Each structure stands twice: as structure tokens, then as C-alpha cells.
Amino acid sequence: MAFSAEKSGFEDWLPTMAERLGGEGLIGELCNGFNLLMDREKGVIDFESLKRNAAALGLADLSDEDLRSMLREGDFDGDGALNQMEFCVLMFRLSPELMDESWFLLEEALHQEFKDFC
Numbered sequence: 001m002a003f004s005a006e007k008s009g010f011e012d013w014l015p016t017m018a019e020r021l022g023g024e025g026l027i028g029e030l031c032n033g034f035n036l037l038m039d040r041e042k043g044v045i046d047f048e049s050l051k052r053n054a055a056a057l058g059l060a061d062l063s064d065e066d067l068r069s070m071l072r073e074g075d076f077d078g079d080g081a082l083n084q085m086e087f088c089v090l091m092f093r094l095s096p097e098l099m100d101e102s103w104f105l106l107e108e109a110l111h112q113e114f115k116d117f118c
Contacts (some may be wrong), residue, residue, distance in 0.1 A: 024112060030088045033057055033091070036056045037050055037053045038084075044079075050071065054067065074087060074093075
């Protein structure tokens with residue numbers, strides 16, 4: 001069963017953040033979110049660290065199964081945890097509106113990254 005943002009009452013603030021912060025600022029905030037949720041010793045978000053820190057991101061009402069499902073949804077390498085890249089990708093995937101705008105954000109970030117080469 002996949003994690004359902006709609007079922008959990010999740011409110012999607014990423015499009016608003018993207019609009020206000022731009023691509024680079026949004027990625028910085030996602031990294032801050034990752035740092036809030038991760039296990040400091042392991043450097044990843046596992047079930048225990050997600051459950052312990054979920055309230056910091058407004059996820060306190062999610063069930064254990066929702067939290068596990070969220071981890072499975074983003075765990076591309078199958079290690080049972082989310083590294084920083086997996087977390088950022090998951091946050092984009094859970095935001096349908098932002099997914100629609102992701103090409104714009106990608107182009108903006110690439111432009112910023114390679115502006116000295118053009």
C-alpha cells in the first residue's frame with residue numbers, strides 16, 4: 001500500500017515554498033527538513049527517527065503504517081531508510097502541483113548552476 005498524502009490530511013505547502021524561495025531555496029529547506037527527521041548517528045531517516053521527529057513537520061497524526069508506507073514509497077535502494085536524495089525526491093513526488101512545476105524548477109537550478117559556463 002502506497003502512502004497517500006490525501007488520506008493522511010497532508011497539506012501540500014511545497015508549491016508555496018517553491019514560489020517564495022525559488023529552486024535553490026526550496027532544496028535548502030528540504031535539506032533542513034531531512035536534517036530534522038534523520039537519525040544523527042546513521043545519517044538517514046529510518047522508522048524510529050521518523051516516528052520520533054514527525055511532529056516537527058506536522059506529521060504527528062500519521063499512523064505507524066502510514067510512516068512505514070512513506071518510507072517504502074521513497075526508499076529506492078531498498079535499505080529500509082531514506083537518504084537525503086531519496087527524501088527530497090519523495091517530497092516532490094508527494095506534491096502533485098510541484099511535480100507539474102518540477103521541470104521549471106529543474107531548469108532554474110541548472111541555469112543557476114551553469115550560469116558561468118553559458
